[in-house]
Amino acid sequence: AQSVTQLDSQVPVFEEAPVELRCNYSSSVSVYLFWYVQYPNQGLQLLLKYLSGSTLVKGINGFEAEFNKSQTSFHLRKPSVHISDTAEYFCAVSVPQGGSEKLVFGKGTKLTVNP
Amino acid sequence: GAGVSQSPSNKVTEKGKDVELRCDPISGHTALYWYRQSLGQGLEFLIYFQGNSAPDKSGLPSDRFSAERTGGSVSTLTIQRTQQEDSAVYLCASSFLFSGSHATDTQYFGPGTRLTVL
Numbered sequence: 001a002q003s004v005t006q007l008d009s010q011v012p013v014f015e016e017a018p019v020e021l022r023c024n025y026s027s028s029v030s031v032y033l034f035w036y037v038q039y040p041n042q043g044l045q046l047l048l049k050y051l052s053g054s055t056l057v058k059g060i061n062g063f064e065a066e067f068n069k070s071q072t073s074f075h076l077r078k079p080s081v082h083i084s085d086t087a088e089y090f091c092a093v094s095v096p097q098g099g100s101e102k103l104v105f106g107k108g109t110k111l112t113v114n115p
Numbered sequence: 116g117a118g119v120s121q122s123p124s125n126k127v128t129e130k131g132k133d134v135e136l137r138c139d140p141i142s143g144h145t146a147l148y149w150y151r152q153s154l155g156q157g158l159e160f161l162i163y164f165q166g167n168s169a170p171d172k173s174g175l176p177s178d179r180f181s182a183e184r185t186g187g188s189v190s191t192l193t194i195q196r197t198q199q200e201d202s203a204v205y206l207c208a209s210s211f212l213f214s215g216s217h218a219t220d221t222q223y224f225g226p227g228t229r230l231t232v233l
Contacts, residue, residue, distance in 0.1 A: 036224075043119070043206065044224035090158060102148070102171065103222065105158035 002027045002093050006106035014114050015083055021076040021109045023065075023091030033074040034092040034103065035065055044090065050074060061085070086113045117141075119225035121207050127231045128197055136192040136228045140209030147190050148210075148222060149182060153203035161205075164190060197232045204229050 007022040025031060035047040048059025055067040065076045074091060088110045092103040120139045128134050140147050149161040160174040164184045175181070179197075184190040194201055208222040 041226075043226040044208070046221050046223075049221070092158075102160040102163060102174070103150075103158075104160070105150075107157035 002031065002104050004091050004093050004104055004106035006089075006091055006109050008109050009107065010110045010112070012112045012114060013081055016080045018079050019077065019081050019085075019111065021089050021091075021111065023074045023076065023106060025072050025074065025091075025093045027072075027093060032094045033065075033067060034094070035059065035063070035074075035076050036090045036092060036105075037061075037087050038090065038108075039087045047076070047089070081111075081113045083113050083115060085111060087111060119207055119209055119223055121205075121225040121228050123228060124226065125229045125231075127233065129233050130199060131196055133193065133195045134197055134230065136194075136205050136230070138190045138192070138207030138209075138225060140188065140190070140207070141211075141223055142188075144209035144211050144223075145187065146210045146220070146222075147184060148208040149190070149192050150206040150208065151176075151203045152206055152227070156203075158206070161192070194230075197230075199232045202230055202232045 003026045005024045013019050033050040036044040037047050038044050047063050048057045048065055050057045050067045058064045063078050065074055067074050088108045090108045091106040094103050119141055122137045146165055148163040151159045151161055162169055162172050162175055162182050166187050167184050179195045182192045204227040206224055206227045208224045210220040210222045
């Protein structure tokens with residue numbers, strides 16, 4: 001079974017600082033990987049996804065993530081954060097082979113950007 | 116509509132009552148998903164529909180939970196004899212499935228229904 005671990009439940013940073021939100025997954029087969037963001041009182045929005053090809057994926061709002069198969073990681077990064085990036089971020093995995101094609105989510109990381 | 120809509124946005128009910136949660140997917144989206152977001156459990160998959168059929172019901176927590184989809188559009192999630200542990204935000208998502216794989220097609224989420232069972 002697939003699982004996703006987000007190592008940090010809360011990450012506080014100052015505005016314009018870089019940030020990395022960590023995500024590790026476990027799966028015995030190839031996976032697709034996603035990062036979703038949930039702004040306060042809003043639904044989930046896709047930030048970026050890795051399906052195949054280049055291991056560095058660029059998403060919206062200046063975020064990027066790097067797929068590392070050997071470390072089974074898919075960490076999310078942004079070189080300079082804004083107050084508006086304050087939100088909860090979810091890493092998710094999907095297995096592209098038959099069966100149940102659902103998203104399995106991590107427990108989320110709350111990013112708080114302080115002035 | 117422009118996005119996935121859910122109603123009601125908030126629902127407070129008494130233990131033992133039945134509730135119905137509604138999801139209107141993006142027009143033309145053939146796949147529809149229900150998830151539950153609760154404290155301590157994070158986001159959990161409940162069920163997904165391809166058209167009106169539900170190939171995967173593995174996430175439904177108990178037989179008190181059921182869902183249906185009619186006309187390939189609106190879906191209703193029903194919880195019978197609600198319990199306090201059912202309190203959560205119930206999220207609906209839909210996708211177009213243009214690539215033939217649920218895994219690769221972006222799921223668009225609604226704002227959720229916050230259910231509180233007293």
